[in-house]
Amino acid sequence: xxxxxPQAAIRRxxxxxxxxxxxxxxxxxxxxxxxxxxxxxxxxxxxxxxxSYFGDFGRRGLGYKVSELRAQLRAILGLERxxxxxxxxxxxxxxxxxxxxxxxxxxxxxxxVFDNDPAKVGRRLRGLRILPLTxxxxxxxxxxxxxxxxxxxxxxxxxxxxxxAEAGIRAILNxxxxxxxxxxxxxxxxxxxxxxxxxxxxxxxxxxxxxxAEEC
Amino acid sequence: xxxxxPQAAIRRxxxxxxxxxxxxxxxxxxxxxxxxxxxxxxxxxxxxxxxSYFGDFGRRGLGYKVSELRAQLRAILGLERxxxxxxxxxxxxxxxxxxxxxxxxxxxxxxxVFDNDPAKVGRRLRGLRILPLTxxxxxxxxxxxxxxxxxxxxxxxxxxxxxxAEAGIRAILNxxxxxxxxxxxxxxxxxxxxxxxxxxxxxxxxxxxxxxAEEC
DNA sequence: CAGTGTGAAGCGCTTCACAGCT
DNA sequence: AGCTGTGAAGCGCTTCACACTG
Numbered sequence: 197x198x199x200x201x202p203q204a205a206i207r208r209x210x211x212x213x214x215x216x217x218x219x220x221x222x223x224x225x226x227x228x229x230x231x232x233x234x235x236x237x238x239x240x241x242x243x244x245x246x247x248s249y250f251g252d253f254g255r256r257g258l259g260y261k262v263s264e265l266r267a268q269l270r271a272i273l274g275l276e277r278x279x280x281x282x283x284x285x286x287x288x289x290x291x292x293x294x295x296x297x298x299x300x301x302x303x304x305x306x307x308x309v310f311d312n313d314p315a316k317v318g319r320r321l322r323g324l325r326i327l328p329l330t331x332x333x334x335x336x337x338x339x340x341x342x343x344x345x346x347x348x349x350x351x352x353x354x355x356x357x358x359x360x361a362e363a364g365i366r367a368i369l370n371x372x373x374x375x376x377x378x379x380x381x382x383x384x385x386x387x388x389x390x391x392x393x394x395x396x397x398x399x400x401x402x403x404x405x406x407x408x409a410e411e412c
Numbered sequence: 413x414x415x416x417x418p419q420a421a422i423r424r425x426x427x428x429x430x431x432x433x434x435x436x437x438x439x440x441x442x443x444x445x446x447x448x449x450x451x452x453x454x455x456x457x458x459x460x461x462x463x464s465y466f467g468d469f470g471r472r473g474l475g476y477k478v479s480e481l482r483a484q485l486r487a488i489l490g491l492e493r494x495x496x497x498x499x500x501x502x503x504x505x506x507x508x509x510x511x512x513x514x515x516x517x518x519x520x521x522x523x524x525v526f527d528n529d530p531a532k533v534g535r536r537l538r539g540l541r542i543l544p545l546t547x548x549x550x551x552x553x554x555x556x557x558x559x560x561x562x563x564x565x566x567x568x569x570x571x572x573x574x575x576x577a578e579a580g581i582r583a584i585l586n587x588x589x590x591x592x593x594x595x596x597x598x599x600x601x602x603x604x605x606x607x608x609x610x611x612x613x614x615x616x617x618x619x620x621x622x623x624x625a626e627e628c
Numbered sequence: 629c630a631g632t633g634t635g636a637a638g639c640g641c642t643t644c645a646c647a648g649c650t
Numbered sequence: 651a652g653c654t655g656t657g658a659a660g661c662g663c664t665t666c667a668c669a670c671t672g
Binding site: 209213237295301396399400401 | 419422423425426427429430452453488489490491495497504505507508509512514517518520558559566569582583584585589590591593594599600601602603604605606607608609610611612613614615616617620627628
Binding site for chain 4: 444446456460461463464468469470471472473474475476570
C-alpha cells in the first residue's frame with residue numbers, strides 16, 4: 197500500500213518494535229515519538245515520518261499506546277504469524293545458527309538443515325536430521341519454508357542461492373563472505389561478517405584523526 | 413585525508429577489494445571501472461566516484477591495474493597489517509565464530525575468547541583458553557586486540573560494550589540482538605541477525621504485489 | 629499545552645555527462 | 651577510440667517547522 201518506503205525506514209521499524217516490546221514488558225502504557233526516537237537511536241521526527249508511511253497510529257497531544265503501536269508494527273512487518281526457516285550449510289556457523297535461541301524467541305522456527313557433505317547428511321543437529329540439498333524443493337513445500345539462511349562456503353553461495361529460489365523460497369539471509377545477487381522475485385540480505393570487520397578496520401586506520409563514535 | 417566519504421562508499425570499497433582479489437587469482441591484469449561495477453553489483457560511475465575520494469588510481473583509456481588497485485584498496489581499508497580480534501561470549505554463536513575460517517583467511521586473527529560464566533572459564537576452544545571478562549583490559553593490551561566481537565545475550569550487550577571501550581578497544585562488531593550505542597571514540601557495527609529476518613519478513617508480506625529482487 | 633502528522637526545505641549520495649589523458 | 655576523473659544535476663532520505671487535535 198505505501199507508495200515508496202525507504203529501506204532504512206523498514207530497518208528502523210524493526211528497532212521500534214523491539215523498543216516497544218521492552219517498554220511493554222516494563223509496563224509503560226503510553227510513549228511519545230521523541231521517547232521512541234531516543235531509545236532507538238534516532239529522533240522523534242524520524243519516528244513520526246517512518247510511521248506516517250503506514251498510517252496514523254498516535255493521538256495528538258498524548259503520544260502512542262505502546263501495546264497498540266507494537267501490534268501495528270508487528271502487522272506491518274508480518275511478525276504476527278511465525279515463519280519457518282531452513283539453514284543451509286551445517287558447518288560451524290550453520291550448526292551454531294540452528295541452536296541460536298534468538299530466532300525461536302522472535303517467532304522464526306528453524307525446521308530444516310541441509311548440507312551437501314555426505315559425511316554430515318543423516319547426522320542430527322539439535323533434533324533435526326541433516327538433509328541433502330537434493331531434497332530442498334520437496335521439504336521447502338512440505339514444511340512451508342519462508343526463509344533460507346545460507347551458511348555455505350564462498351564458492352557455493354550463488355549456486356545454492358539459485359537453487360533456493362528454484363525451490364520456491366523467496367527470502368535469503370546470506371552469511372557467505374560473498375555478495376550474492378538475488379534471483380528474480382527473491383529478497384536477499386547479505387551479511388558478510390568479514391566485510392564488517394574490514395569496514396571497522398577502515399575506521400581504525402583513520403583512527404587518530406577523526407574517529408568519534410561512528411555507527412552502522 | 414578525504415574530506416567526506418559516505419559510509420556506503422567504504423562498504424563498496426570492501427566489495428571492490430574482494431572482486432579484485434578474485435580477478436587477480438584468475439590472472440586478469442587490467443580492468444575497467446565498468447567491469448568492477450558489474451562484478452560488485454554497482455556501476456562504473458559509482459566505482460570511479462568511490463575511488464576518487466582517495467586518489468587517482470587508473471589510466472585514462474586503459475582502466476586499472478588489478479594488483480595495483482587492490483593494493484591501494486587494502487591500504488585504504490587498513491588491511492595490509494593483520495588485526496587481532498577478541499570474541500566475547502563463548503555460547504553457541506561465539507564458539508562458532510572462534511572457529512570461523514573466514515576471519516583468519518582475511519587477516520583477522522582470533523587471539524582471545526572471554527566469557528563470564530564460571531562453568532566456561534578455563535575450558536578450551538580451538539586451542540584458546542576461555543578467559544574471564546575481568547582480564548579483558550590486561551589481555552587487550554598484551555595481545556594488542558583491535559576489534560571485539562560481541563556474542564553475548566541481549567541484556568549484557570551494552571554493559572560489555574562499555575567495558576570493551578574501557579579496555580581501550582576501539583572497534584566493536586555486535587551480534588547481540590540489541591542495537592548498542594557506541595561509547596565515545598569507538599566504532600560500532602550492529603549485526604542483529606533477528607532484525608535481518610524481520611526485515612526479510614516485511615518483504616514477504618508485501619510479497620504478491622511488489623517483490624522484485626530487492627537487496628540489502 | 630503537549631505531541632502528532634505532514635508539506636516543504638535541506639542535505640548528501642548517486643548518476644550524468646563530458647573534458648582530458650593515453 | 652577508449653576510459654578515467656569530476657563538476658554539476660538529479661534524486662531520495664532526513665530534518666524542520668507548524669497547522670492541527672485531544
